[in-house]
Amino acid sequence: MLSYTNSSKGDAEQLRRGTWSAEEDSLLIHYIARHGEGHWNLLAKRAGLRRTGKSCRLRWLNYLKPDVKHGNLTPQEECLILQLHSKWGNRWSKIAKYLPGRTDNEIKNYWRTRVHKHARHLKIDANSTPFQYVIRCCNWMPRLLPKMESLNQTSQHDQELMTMEQVPVQEQISGSTDMIMSTISQVAEYQTSPFSIISNNDDYTLAKYCYHDDNIDKNGCYYNLASTSAFEDFPYLDGDCHKPDYNCVNDGFADGLWSMGELWQLRDLH
DNA sequence: AACCATGGCAACCGCGAGAGC
DNA sequence: CGCTCTCGCGGTTGCCATGGT
Known part of the structure:
Protein backbone atom coordinates (compact mmCIF):
# COMPACT_ATOMS: atom_id res chain seq x y z
CA MET A 1 0.00 0.00 0.00
CA LEU A 2 1.46 3.28 -1.01
CA SER A 3 0.19 6.76 -0.40
CA TYR A 4 1.35 10.28 -1.00
CA THR A 5 1.50 13.24 1.30
CA ASN A 6 -0.99 16.00 0.63
CA SER A 7 0.61 18.76 -1.26
CA SER A 8 -0.52 21.74 -3.23
CA LYS A 9 2.40 21.22 -5.52
CA GLY A 10 2.47 19.00 -8.57
CA ASP A 11 2.67 15.24 -8.50
CA ALA A 12 6.37 15.35 -9.24
CA GLU A 13 6.99 16.85 -5.82
CA GLN A 14 4.66 14.65 -3.89
CA LEU A 15 6.33 12.49 -1.33
CA ARG A 16 5.82 8.77 -1.14
CA ARG A 17 4.72 7.09 2.06
CA GLY A 18 4.22 3.55 3.19
CA THR A 19 6.20 0.45 2.48
CA TRP A 20 9.53 0.87 0.75
CA SER A 21 10.07 -0.81 -2.61
CA ALA A 22 13.20 -2.78 -3.51
CA GLU A 23 14.09 -0.04 -5.96
CA GLU A 24 13.94 2.65 -3.28
CA ASP A 25 16.02 0.50 -0.95
CA SER A 26 18.60 0.09 -3.66
CA LEU A 27 18.74 3.81 -4.32
CA LEU A 28 19.25 4.57 -0.67
CA ILE A 29 21.89 1.88 -0.15
CA HIS A 30 23.91 2.94 -3.15
CA TYR A 31 23.71 6.60 -2.30
CA ILE A 32 24.90 6.04 1.26
CA ALA A 33 27.66 3.71 0.06
CA ARG A 34 28.98 6.52 -2.09
CA HIS A 35 28.31 9.57 0.04
CA GLY A 36 27.72 8.37 3.58
CA GLU A 37 24.92 9.08 6.04
CA GLY A 38 23.63 12.38 7.37
CA HIS A 39 21.83 15.45 6.01
CA TRP A 40 18.90 13.25 5.31
CA ASN A 41 16.68 15.78 3.56
CA LEU A 42 19.43 16.58 1.12
CA LEU A 43 20.25 12.90 0.78
CA ALA A 44 16.64 12.10 -0.10
CA LYS A 45 16.61 14.68 -2.89
CA ARG A 46 20.02 13.81 -4.30
CA ALA A 47 19.35 10.09 -4.21
CA GLY A 48 16.22 10.66 -6.24
CA LEU A 49 13.96 9.38 -3.51
CA ARG A 50 10.53 10.93 -3.19
CA ARG A 51 10.67 10.44 0.53
CA THR A 52 11.20 12.71 3.48
CA GLY A 53 14.66 12.74 4.97
CA LYS A 54 13.16 11.42 8.09
CA SER A 55 11.72 8.43 6.31
CA CYS A 56 15.08 7.70 4.67
CA ARG A 57 16.89 7.88 7.97
CA LEU A 58 14.40 5.53 9.59
CA ARG A 59 14.56 3.04 6.75
CA TRP A 60 18.32 3.03 6.82
CA LEU A 61 18.79 2.78 10.58
CA ASN A 62 16.06 0.27 11.24
CA TYR A 63 16.36 -1.98 8.25
CA LEU A 64 19.00 -1.39 5.59
CA LYS A 65 22.10 -0.65 7.61
CA PRO A 66 24.45 -3.65 7.22
CA ASP A 67 24.97 -4.27 10.93
CA VAL A 68 21.26 -4.45 11.70
CA LYS A 69 20.39 -7.93 12.89
CA HIS A 70 17.25 -9.54 11.60
CA GLY A 71 15.34 -12.39 13.14
CA ASN A 72 14.25 -13.41 16.61
CA LEU A 73 15.88 -12.11 19.72
CA THR A 74 18.11 -14.57 21.53
CA GLY A 101 22.60 -4.82 15.86
CA ARG A 102 19.21 -4.33 17.46
CA THR A 103 17.30 -1.13 16.95
CA ASP A 104 15.28 0.83 19.44
CA ASN A 105 12.25 0.24 17.24
CA GLU A 106 12.71 -3.50 17.35
CA ILE A 107 13.13 -3.51 21.11
CA LYS A 108 10.12 -1.28 21.53
CA ASN A 109 8.05 -3.58 19.36
CA TYR A 110 9.26 -6.58 21.29
CA TRP A 111 8.25 -4.97 24.54
CA ARG A 112 4.88 -3.85 23.35
CA THR A 113 3.88 -7.11 21.69
CA ARG A 114 5.38 -9.75 24.00
CA VAL A 115 5.80 -8.18 27.37
CA HIS A 116 2.70 -6.00 27.27
CA LYS A 117 0.69 -9.03 26.27
CA HIS A 118 1.97 -10.79 29.34
CA ALA A 119 1.05 -7.84 31.50
CA ARG A 120 -2.43 -7.70 30.00
CA HIS A 121 -2.97 -11.32 30.87
CA LEU A 122 -1.94 -10.60 34.42
CA LYS A 123 -3.97 -7.42 34.47
CA ILE A 124 -1.00 -5.47 35.69
CA ASP A 125 0.48 -2.30 34.34
CA ALA A 126 3.58 -3.37 32.40
CA ASN A 127 5.54 -0.47 33.81
CA SER A 128 4.60 -1.11 37.39
CA THR A 129 6.98 -2.35 40.05
CA PRO A 130 4.88 -5.44 40.75
CA PHE A 131 5.03 -6.49 37.13
CA GLN A 132 8.77 -5.96 37.09
CA TYR A 133 8.99 -8.18 40.10
CA VAL A 134 6.88 -10.87 38.49
CA ILE A 135 9.04 -10.69 35.37
CA ARG A 136 12.35 -10.79 37.14
CA CYS A 137 11.76 -13.16 39.98
CA CYS A 138 8.67 -15.23 39.32
CA ASN A 139 8.65 -16.28 35.74
CA TRP A 140 10.20 -14.63 32.74
CA MET A 141 13.78 -14.18 33.80
CA PRO A 142 13.94 -17.53 35.55
CA ARG A 143 12.96 -19.14 32.31
CA LEU A 144 15.44 -17.32 30.14
CA LEU A 145 18.54 -18.07 32.15
CA PRO A 146 18.38 -21.86 31.84
CA LYS A 147 17.67 -21.42 28.15
CA MET A 148 20.77 -19.35 27.81
CA GLU A 149 22.80 -21.91 29.72
CA SER A 150 21.48 -24.78 27.66
CA LEU A 151 22.19 -22.99 24.44
CA ASN A 152 25.60 -22.08 25.77
CA GLN A 153 25.39 -18.89 23.84
CA THR A 154 26.15 -16.37 26.50
CA SER A 155 29.18 -14.40 25.46
CA GLN A 156 31.56 -12.95 27.99
CA HIS A 157 30.16 -9.54 27.13
CA ASP A 158 26.65 -10.72 27.89
CA GLN A 159 27.78 -12.30 31.12
CA GLU A 160 29.43 -9.11 32.22
CA LEU A 161 26.27 -7.18 31.51
CA MET A 162 24.19 -9.69 33.40
CA THR A 163 26.44 -9.51 36.41
CA MET A 164 26.45 -5.77 36.26
CA GLU A 165 22.68 -5.55 36.07
CA GLN A 166 21.76 -8.18 38.59
CA VAL A 167 20.26 -6.84 41.73
CA PRO A 168 19.99 -8.97 44.82
CA VAL A 169 16.47 -10.10 45.45
CA GLN A 170 16.28 -8.51 48.85
CA GLU A 171 17.19 -5.20 47.34
CA GLN A 172 14.65 -5.61 44.58
CA ILE A 173 11.79 -6.21 46.91
CA SER A 174 12.61 -4.03 49.84
CA GLY A 175 10.00 -1.43 50.60
CA SER A 176 7.36 -2.86 48.34
CA THR A 177 6.42 -6.15 49.89
CA ASP A 178 2.77 -5.24 50.34
CA MET A 179 2.45 -4.21 46.76
CA ILE A 180 4.14 -7.35 45.50
CA MET A 181 2.04 -9.60 47.69
CA SER A 182 -1.04 -7.81 46.50
CA THR A 183 0.01 -8.42 42.93
CA ILE A 184 0.68 -12.07 43.51
CA SER A 185 -2.78 -12.37 45.00
CA GLN A 186 -4.24 -10.74 41.92
CA VAL A 187 -2.31 -13.10 39.70
CA ALA A 188 -3.52 -16.08 41.65
CA GLU A 189 -7.08 -14.85 41.49
CA TYR A 190 -6.95 -14.10 37.83
CA GLN A 191 -5.77 -17.56 37.00
CA THR A 192 -8.67 -19.09 38.88
CA SER A 193 -6.20 -21.17 40.73
CA PRO A 194 -6.94 -24.68 41.98
CA PHE A 195 -4.88 -23.62 44.95
CA SER A 196 -6.02 -21.31 47.64
CA ILE A 197 -5.56 -17.64 47.02
CA ILE A 198 -2.71 -16.11 48.83
CA SER A 199 -3.94 -13.20 50.81
CA ASN A 200 -1.36 -11.43 52.74
CA ASN A 201 -1.44 -8.17 54.51
CA ASP A 202 0.95 -8.90 57.31
CA ASP A 203 4.66 -8.51 57.34
CA TYR A 204 5.42 -11.72 55.56
CA THR A 205 8.42 -11.17 53.35
CA LEU A 206 9.36 -12.54 50.03
CA ALA A 207 12.90 -12.87 51.24
CA LYS A 208 11.73 -15.74 53.39
CA TYR A 209 10.37 -17.40 50.33
CA CYS A 210 13.40 -16.75 48.24
CA TYR A 211 15.99 -17.83 50.72
CA HIS A 212 14.15 -21.01 51.49
CA ASP A 213 15.25 -22.24 48.12
CA ASP A 214 18.78 -23.27 47.34
CA ASN A 215 18.71 -21.70 43.95
CA ILE A 216 20.27 -18.43 44.79
CA ASP A 217 23.35 -17.36 43.01
CA LYS A 218 26.40 -15.79 44.49
CA ASN A 219 24.87 -12.36 44.16
CA GLY A 220 21.82 -13.34 46.12
CA CYS A 221 19.73 -13.50 43.00
CA TYR A 222 17.01 -16.04 43.03
CA TYR A 223 16.57 -17.41 39.59
CA ASN A 224 15.82 -21.05 39.17
CA LEU A 225 12.19 -21.56 40.05
CA ALA A 226 10.15 -23.31 37.43
CA SER A 227 13.14 -23.57 35.22
CA THR A 228 11.58 -26.49 33.43
CA SER A 229 8.60 -24.55 32.31
CA ALA A 230 7.92 -23.69 28.75
CA PHE A 231 8.13 -20.04 28.01
CA GLU A 232 4.59 -19.63 26.91
CA ASP A 233 1.54 -17.62 27.74
CA PHE A 234 -0.04 -17.92 31.08
CA PRO A 235 -2.10 -21.03 31.46
CA TYR A 236 -5.63 -20.31 32.54
CA LEU A 237 -6.21 -22.99 35.04
CA ASP A 238 -9.62 -24.24 35.76
CA GLY A 239 -11.36 -27.20 37.29
CA ASP A 240 -11.21 -29.17 40.49
CA CYS A 241 -7.54 -29.74 41.10
CA HIS A 242 -5.64 -30.57 44.22
CA LYS A 243 -2.24 -29.94 45.57
CA PRO A 244 0.03 -32.35 43.73
CA ASP A 245 2.20 -34.88 45.55
CA TYR A 246 5.18 -34.18 43.43
CA ASN A 247 7.47 -31.27 43.09
CA CYS A 248 5.77 -28.56 41.14
CA VAL A 249 9.02 -27.10 40.09
CA ASN A 250 10.95 -30.05 38.84
CA ASP A 251 8.21 -32.20 37.51
CA GLY A 252 6.75 -31.77 34.08
CA PHE A 253 3.56 -30.70 35.77
CA ALA A 254 5.19 -27.37 36.20
CA ASP A 255 5.18 -26.86 32.48
CA GLY A 256 1.59 -25.90 32.64
CA LEU A 257 1.59 -24.42 36.09
CA TRP A 258 4.76 -22.56 36.24
CA SER A 259 3.53 -19.53 37.98
CA MET A 260 1.13 -21.34 40.22
CA GLY A 261 3.83 -23.71 41.43
CA GLU A 262 5.70 -20.74 42.66
CA LEU A 263 2.69 -19.23 44.31
CA TRP A 264 1.88 -22.51 45.96
CA GLN A 265 5.36 -22.72 47.42
CA LEU A 266 4.99 -19.22 48.64
CA ARG A 267 1.77 -20.02 50.35
CA ASP A 268 3.16 -23.13 52.03
CA LEU A 269 6.13 -21.30 53.36
CA HIS A 270 3.94 -18.76 54.96
C1' DA B 1 -14.23 -21.20 1.92
C1' DA B 2 -15.21 -16.98 4.01
C1' DC B 3 -15.04 -14.02 7.59
C1' DC B 4 -13.17 -12.08 11.73
C1' DA B 5 -9.82 -11.28 15.48
C1' DT B 6 -5.30 -10.93 16.82
C1' DG B 7 -0.26 -10.41 16.74
C1' DG B 8 3.97 -8.75 14.75
C1' DC B 9 6.30 -5.28 12.84
C1' DA B 10 7.53 -1.47 9.57
C1' DA B 11 6.68 3.07 9.14
C1' DC B 12 4.88 7.53 10.51
C1' DC B 13 4.10 11.45 13.67
C1' DG B 14 4.90 14.96 17.08
C1' DC B 15 7.99 16.84 20.02
C1' DG B 16 12.25 18.44 21.98
C1' DA B 17 17.30 19.14 22.02
C1' DG B 18 21.20 20.96 19.91
C1' DA B 19 23.89 23.25 16.35
C1' DG B 20 24.58 26.87 13.15
C1' DC B 21 23.67 31.30 11.48
C1' DC C 1 18.37 36.22 21.26
C1' DG C 2 15.63 34.06 17.91
C1' DC C 3 15.03 31.51 13.84
C1' DT C 4 15.77 27.40 11.04
C1' DC C 5 17.34 22.97 10.25
C1' DT C 6 18.74 18.38 11.50
C1' DC C 7 18.55 14.63 14.28
C1' DG C 8 16.90 11.45 17.68
C1' DC C 9 13.43 9.68 20.69
C1' DG C 10 9.12 7.64 22.23
C1' DG C 11 4.38 6.91 21.07
C1' DT C 12 1.14 5.52 17.68
C1' DT C 13 -0.80 3.80 13.43
C1' DG C 14 -1.84 0.72 9.88
C1' DC C 15 -0.70 -3.23 6.92
C1' DC C 16 -0.22 -8.01 6.46
C1' DA C 17 0.07 -12.77 7.91
C1' DT C 18 -1.83 -16.17 10.69
C1' DG C 19 -5.10 -18.66 13.33
C1' DG C 20 -9.72 -19.49 14.95
C1' DT C 21 -14.63 -19.99 14.08
Missing part, protein backbone atom coordinates in the same frame (compact mmCIF):
# COMPACT_ATOMS: atom_id res chain seq x y z
CA PRO A 75 17.32 -15.50 25.14
CA GLN A 76 20.21 -13.40 26.38
CA GLU A 77 18.97 -10.45 24.38
CA GLU A 78 15.51 -10.88 25.85
CA CYS A 79 17.04 -11.14 29.28
CA LEU A 80 19.04 -7.99 28.80
CA ILE A 81 16.01 -6.08 27.61
CA LEU A 82 14.08 -7.09 30.69
CA GLN A 83 16.97 -6.17 32.94
CA LEU A 84 17.60 -2.84 31.33
CA HIS A 85 13.95 -1.92 31.03
CA SER A 86 13.46 -2.51 34.72
CA LYS A 87 16.28 -0.08 35.29
CA TRP A 88 15.58 2.61 32.71
CA GLY A 89 11.97 2.17 31.68
CA ASN A 90 11.00 3.04 28.11
CA ARG A 91 14.39 4.42 27.18
CA TRP A 92 14.51 2.32 24.05
CA SER A 93 17.48 3.91 22.40
CA LYS A 94 19.51 3.62 25.58
CA ILE A 95 18.57 -0.04 25.91
CA ALA A 96 19.37 -0.63 22.23
CA LYS A 97 22.95 0.53 22.79
CA TYR A 98 23.50 -2.58 24.86
CA LEU A 99 22.21 -4.86 22.12
CA PRO A 100 24.49 -4.54 19.12
Whole structure:
Protein backbone atom coordinates (compact mmCIF):
# COMPACT_ATOMS: atom_id res chain seq x y z
CA MET A 1 0.00 0.00 0.00
CA LEU A 2 1.46 3.28 -1.01
CA SER A 3 0.19 6.76 -0.40
CA TYR A 4 1.35 10.28 -1.00
CA THR A 5 1.50 13.24 1.30
CA ASN A 6 -0.99 16.00 0.63
CA SER A 7 0.61 18.76 -1.26
CA SER A 8 -0.52 21.74 -3.23
CA LYS A 9 2.40 21.22 -5.52
CA GLY A 10 2.47 19.00 -8.57
CA ASP A 11 2.67 15.24 -8.50
CA ALA A 12 6.37 15.35 -9.24
CA GLU A 13 6.99 16.85 -5.82
CA GLN A 14 4.66 14.65 -3.89
CA LEU A 15 6.33 12.49 -1.33
CA ARG A 16 5.82 8.77 -1.14
CA ARG A 17 4.72 7.09 2.06
CA GLY A 18 4.22 3.55 3.19
CA THR A 19 6.20 0.45 2.48
CA TRP A 20 9.53 0.87 0.75
CA SER A 21 10.07 -0.81 -2.61
CA ALA A 22 13.20 -2.78 -3.51
CA GLU A 23 14.09 -0.04 -5.96
CA GLU A 24 13.94 2.65 -3.28
CA ASP A 25 16.02 0.50 -0.95
CA SER A 26 18.60 0.09 -3.66
CA LEU A 27 18.74 3.81 -4.32
CA LEU A 28 19.25 4.57 -0.67
CA ILE A 29 21.89 1.88 -0.15
CA HIS A 30 23.91 2.94 -3.15
CA TYR A 31 23.71 6.60 -2.30
CA ILE A 32 24.90 6.04 1.26
CA ALA A 33 27.66 3.71 0.06
CA ARG A 34 28.98 6.52 -2.09
CA HIS A 35 28.31 9.57 0.04
CA GLY A 36 27.72 8.37 3.58
CA GLU A 37 24.92 9.08 6.04
CA GLY A 38 23.63 12.38 7.37
CA HIS A 39 21.83 15.45 6.01
CA TRP A 40 18.90 13.25 5.31
CA ASN A 41 16.68 15.78 3.56
CA LEU A 42 19.43 16.58 1.12
CA LEU A 43 20.25 12.90 0.78
CA ALA A 44 16.64 12.10 -0.10
CA LYS A 45 16.61 14.68 -2.89
CA ARG A 46 20.02 13.81 -4.30
CA ALA A 47 19.35 10.09 -4.21
CA GLY A 48 16.22 10.66 -6.24
CA LEU A 49 13.96 9.38 -3.51
CA ARG A 50 10.53 10.93 -3.19
CA ARG A 51 10.67 10.44 0.53
CA THR A 52 11.20 12.71 3.48
CA GLY A 53 14.66 12.74 4.97
CA LYS A 54 13.16 11.42 8.09
CA SER A 55 11.72 8.43 6.31
CA CYS A 56 15.08 7.70 4.67
CA ARG A 57 16.89 7.88 7.97
CA LEU A 58 14.40 5.53 9.59
CA ARG A 59 14.56 3.04 6.75
CA TRP A 60 18.32 3.03 6.82
CA LEU A 61 18.79 2.78 10.58
CA ASN A 62 16.06 0.27 11.24
CA TYR A 63 16.36 -1.98 8.25
CA LEU A 64 19.00 -1.39 5.59
CA LYS A 65 22.10 -0.65 7.61
CA PRO A 66 24.45 -3.65 7.22
CA ASP A 67 24.97 -4.27 10.93
CA VAL A 68 21.26 -4.45 11.70
CA LYS A 69 20.39 -7.93 12.89
CA HIS A 70 17.25 -9.54 11.60
CA GLY A 71 15.34 -12.39 13.14
CA ASN A 72 14.25 -13.41 16.61
CA LEU A 73 15.88 -12.11 19.72
CA THR A 74 18.11 -14.57 21.53
CA PRO A 75 17.32 -15.50 25.14
CA GLN A 76 20.21 -13.40 26.38
CA GLU A 77 18.97 -10.45 24.38
CA GLU A 78 15.51 -10.88 25.85
CA CYS A 79 17.04 -11.14 29.28
CA LEU A 80 19.04 -7.99 28.80
CA ILE A 81 16.01 -6.08 27.61
CA LEU A 82 14.08 -7.09 30.69
CA GLN A 83 16.97 -6.17 32.94
CA LEU A 84 17.60 -2.84 31.33
CA HIS A 85 13.95 -1.92 31.03
CA SER A 86 13.46 -2.51 34.72
CA LYS A 87 16.28 -0.08 35.29
CA TRP A 88 15.58 2.61 32.71
CA GLY A 89 11.97 2.17 31.68
CA ASN A 90 11.00 3.04 28.11
CA ARG A 91 14.39 4.42 27.18
CA TRP A 92 14.51 2.32 24.05
CA SER A 93 17.48 3.91 22.40
CA LYS A 94 19.51 3.62 25.58
CA ILE A 95 18.57 -0.04 25.91
CA ALA A 96 19.37 -0.63 22.23
CA LYS A 97 22.95 0.53 22.79
CA TYR A 98 23.50 -2.58 24.86
CA LEU A 99 22.21 -4.86 22.12
CA PRO A 100 24.49 -4.54 19.12
CA GLY A 101 22.60 -4.82 15.86
CA ARG A 102 19.21 -4.33 17.46
CA THR A 103 17.30 -1.13 16.95
CA ASP A 104 15.28 0.83 19.44
CA ASN A 105 12.25 0.24 17.24
CA GLU A 106 12.71 -3.50 17.35
CA ILE A 107 13.13 -3.51 21.11
CA LYS A 108 10.12 -1.28 21.53
CA ASN A 109 8.05 -3.58 19.36
CA TYR A 110 9.26 -6.58 21.29
CA TRP A 111 8.25 -4.97 24.54
CA ARG A 112 4.88 -3.85 23.35
CA THR A 113 3.88 -7.11 21.69
CA ARG A 114 5.38 -9.75 24.00
CA VAL A 115 5.80 -8.18 27.37
CA HIS A 116 2.70 -6.00 27.27
CA LYS A 117 0.69 -9.03 26.27
CA HIS A 118 1.97 -10.79 29.34
CA ALA A 119 1.05 -7.84 31.50
CA ARG A 120 -2.43 -7.70 30.00
CA HIS A 121 -2.97 -11.32 30.87
CA LEU A 122 -1.94 -10.60 34.42
CA LYS A 123 -3.97 -7.42 34.47
CA ILE A 124 -1.00 -5.47 35.69
CA ASP A 125 0.48 -2.30 34.34
CA ALA A 126 3.58 -3.37 32.40
CA ASN A 127 5.54 -0.47 33.81
CA SER A 128 4.60 -1.11 37.39
CA THR A 129 6.98 -2.35 40.05
CA PRO A 130 4.88 -5.44 40.75
CA PHE A 131 5.03 -6.49 37.13
CA GLN A 132 8.77 -5.96 37.09
CA TYR A 133 8.99 -8.18 40.10
CA VAL A 134 6.88 -10.87 38.49
CA ILE A 135 9.04 -10.69 35.37
CA ARG A 136 12.35 -10.79 37.14
CA CYS A 137 11.76 -13.16 39.98
CA CYS A 138 8.67 -15.23 39.32
CA ASN A 139 8.65 -16.28 35.74
CA TRP A 140 10.20 -14.63 32.74
CA MET A 141 13.78 -14.18 33.80
CA PRO A 142 13.94 -17.53 35.55
CA ARG A 143 12.96 -19.14 32.31
CA LEU A 144 15.44 -17.32 30.14
CA LEU A 145 18.54 -18.07 32.15
CA PRO A 146 18.38 -21.86 31.84
CA LYS A 147 17.67 -21.42 28.15
CA MET A 148 20.77 -19.35 27.81
CA GLU A 149 22.80 -21.91 29.72
CA SER A 150 21.48 -24.78 27.66
CA LEU A 151 22.19 -22.99 24.44
CA ASN A 152 25.60 -22.08 25.77
CA GLN A 153 25.39 -18.89 23.84
CA THR A 154 26.15 -16.37 26.50
CA SER A 155 29.18 -14.40 25.46
CA GLN A 156 31.56 -12.95 27.99
CA HIS A 157 30.16 -9.54 27.13
CA ASP A 158 26.65 -10.72 27.89
CA GLN A 159 27.78 -12.30 31.12
CA GLU A 160 29.43 -9.11 32.22
CA LEU A 161 26.27 -7.18 31.51
CA MET A 162 24.19 -9.69 33.40
CA THR A 163 26.44 -9.51 36.41
CA MET A 164 26.45 -5.77 36.26
CA GLU A 165 22.68 -5.55 36.07
CA GLN A 166 21.76 -8.18 38.59
CA VAL A 167 20.26 -6.84 41.73
CA PRO A 168 19.99 -8.97 44.82
CA VAL A 169 16.47 -10.10 45.45
CA GLN A 170 16.28 -8.51 48.85
CA GLU A 171 17.19 -5.20 47.34
CA GLN A 172 14.65 -5.61 44.58
CA ILE A 173 11.79 -6.21 46.91
CA SER A 174 12.61 -4.03 49.84
CA GLY A 175 10.00 -1.43 50.60
CA SER A 176 7.36 -2.86 48.34
CA THR A 177 6.42 -6.15 49.89
CA ASP A 178 2.77 -5.24 50.34
CA MET A 179 2.45 -4.21 46.76
CA ILE A 180 4.14 -7.35 45.50
CA MET A 181 2.04 -9.60 47.69
CA SER A 182 -1.04 -7.81 46.50
CA THR A 183 0.01 -8.42 42.93
CA ILE A 184 0.68 -12.07 43.51
CA SER A 185 -2.78 -12.37 45.00
CA GLN A 186 -4.24 -10.74 41.92
CA VAL A 187 -2.31 -13.10 39.70
CA ALA A 188 -3.52 -16.08 41.65
CA GLU A 189 -7.08 -14.85 41.49
CA TYR A 190 -6.95 -14.10 37.83
CA GLN A 191 -5.77 -17.56 37.00
CA THR A 192 -8.67 -19.09 38.88
CA SER A 193 -6.20 -21.17 40.73
CA PRO A 194 -6.94 -24.68 41.98
CA PHE A 195 -4.88 -23.62 44.95
CA SER A 196 -6.02 -21.31 47.64
CA ILE A 197 -5.56 -17.64 47.02
CA ILE A 198 -2.71 -16.11 48.83
CA SER A 199 -3.94 -13.20 50.81
CA ASN A 200 -1.36 -11.43 52.74
CA ASN A 201 -1.44 -8.17 54.51
CA ASP A 202 0.95 -8.90 57.31
CA ASP A 203 4.66 -8.51 57.34
CA TYR A 204 5.42 -11.72 55.56
CA THR A 205 8.42 -11.17 53.35
CA LEU A 206 9.36 -12.54 50.03
CA ALA A 207 12.90 -12.87 51.24
CA LYS A 208 11.73 -15.74 53.39
CA TYR A 209 10.37 -17.40 50.33
CA CYS A 210 13.40 -16.75 48.24
CA TYR A 211 15.99 -17.83 50.72
CA HIS A 212 14.15 -21.01 51.49
CA ASP A 213 15.25 -22.24 48.12
CA ASP A 214 18.78 -23.27 47.34
CA ASN A 215 18.71 -21.70 43.95
CA ILE A 216 20.27 -18.43 44.79
CA ASP A 217 23.35 -17.36 43.01
CA LYS A 218 26.40 -15.79 44.49
CA ASN A 219 24.87 -12.36 44.16
CA GLY A 220 21.82 -13.34 46.12
CA CYS A 221 19.73 -13.50 43.00
CA TYR A 222 17.01 -16.04 43.03
CA TYR A 223 16.57 -17.41 39.59
CA ASN A 224 15.82 -21.05 39.17
CA LEU A 225 12.19 -21.56 40.05
CA ALA A 226 10.15 -23.31 37.43
CA SER A 227 13.14 -23.57 35.22
CA THR A 228 11.58 -26.49 33.43
CA SER A 229 8.60 -24.55 32.31
CA ALA A 230 7.92 -23.69 28.75
CA PHE A 231 8.13 -20.04 28.01
CA GLU A 232 4.59 -19.63 26.91
CA ASP A 233 1.54 -17.62 27.74
CA PHE A 234 -0.04 -17.92 31.08
CA PRO A 235 -2.10 -21.03 31.46
CA TYR A 236 -5.63 -20.31 32.54
CA LEU A 237 -6.21 -22.99 35.04
CA ASP A 238 -9.62 -24.24 35.76
CA GLY A 239 -11.36 -27.20 37.29
CA ASP A 240 -11.21 -29.17 40.49
CA CYS A 241 -7.54 -29.74 41.10
CA HIS A 242 -5.64 -30.57 44.22
CA LYS A 243 -2.24 -29.94 45.57
CA PRO A 244 0.03 -32.35 43.73
CA ASP A 245 2.20 -34.88 45.55
CA TYR A 246 5.18 -34.18 43.43
CA ASN A 247 7.47 -31.27 43.09
CA CYS A 248 5.77 -28.56 41.14
CA VAL A 249 9.02 -27.10 40.09
CA ASN A 250 10.95 -30.05 38.84
CA ASP A 251 8.21 -32.20 37.51
CA GLY A 252 6.75 -31.77 34.08
CA PHE A 253 3.56 -30.70 35.77
CA ALA A 254 5.19 -27.37 36.20
CA ASP A 255 5.18 -26.86 32.48
CA GLY A 256 1.59 -25.90 32.64
CA LEU A 257 1.59 -24.42 36.09
CA TRP A 258 4.76 -22.56 36.24
CA SER A 259 3.53 -19.53 37.98
CA MET A 260 1.13 -21.34 40.22
CA GLY A 261 3.83 -23.71 41.43
CA GLU A 262 5.70 -20.74 42.66
CA LEU A 263 2.69 -19.23 44.31
CA TRP A 264 1.88 -22.51 45.96
CA GLN A 265 5.36 -22.72 47.42
CA LEU A 266 4.99 -19.22 48.64
CA ARG A 267 1.77 -20.02 50.35
CA ASP A 268 3.16 -23.13 52.03
CA LEU A 269 6.13 -21.30 53.36
CA HIS A 270 3.94 -18.76 54.96
C1' DA B 1 -14.23 -21.20 1.92
C1' DA B 2 -15.21 -16.98 4.01
C1' DC B 3 -15.04 -14.02 7.59
C1' DC B 4 -13.17 -12.08 11.73
C1' DA B 5 -9.82 -11.28 15.48
C1' DT B 6 -5.30 -10.93 16.82
C1' DG B 7 -0.26 -10.41 16.74
C1' DG B 8 3.97 -8.75 14.75
C1' DC B 9 6.30 -5.28 12.84
C1' DA B 10 7.53 -1.47 9.57
C1' DA B 11 6.68 3.07 9.14
C1' DC B 12 4.88 7.53 10.51
C1' DC B 13 4.10 11.45 13.67
C1' DG B 14 4.90 14.96 17.08
C1' DC B 15 7.99 16.84 20.02
C1' DG B 16 12.25 18.44 21.98
C1' DA B 17 17.30 19.14 22.02
C1' DG B 18 21.20 20.96 19.91
C1' DA B 19 23.89 23.25 16.35
C1' DG B 20 24.58 26.87 13.15
C1' DC B 21 23.67 31.30 11.48
C1' DC C 1 18.37 36.22 21.26
C1' DG C 2 15.63 34.06 17.91
C1' DC C 3 15.03 31.51 13.84
C1' DT C 4 15.77 27.40 11.04
C1' DC C 5 17.34 22.97 10.25
C1' DT C 6 18.74 18.38 11.50
C1' DC C 7 18.55 14.63 14.28
C1' DG C 8 16.90 11.45 17.68
C1' DC C 9 13.43 9.68 20.69
C1' DG C 10 9.12 7.64 22.23
C1' DG C 11 4.38 6.91 21.07
C1' DT C 12 1.14 5.52 17.68
C1' DT C 13 -0.80 3.80 13.43
C1' DG C 14 -1.84 0.72 9.88
C1' DC C 15 -0.70 -3.23 6.92
C1' DC C 16 -0.22 -8.01 6.46
C1' DA C 17 0.07 -12.77 7.91
C1' DT C 18 -1.83 -16.17 10.69
C1' DG C 19 -5.10 -18.66 13.33
C1' DG C 20 -9.72 -19.49 14.95
C1' DT C 21 -14.63 -19.99 14.08
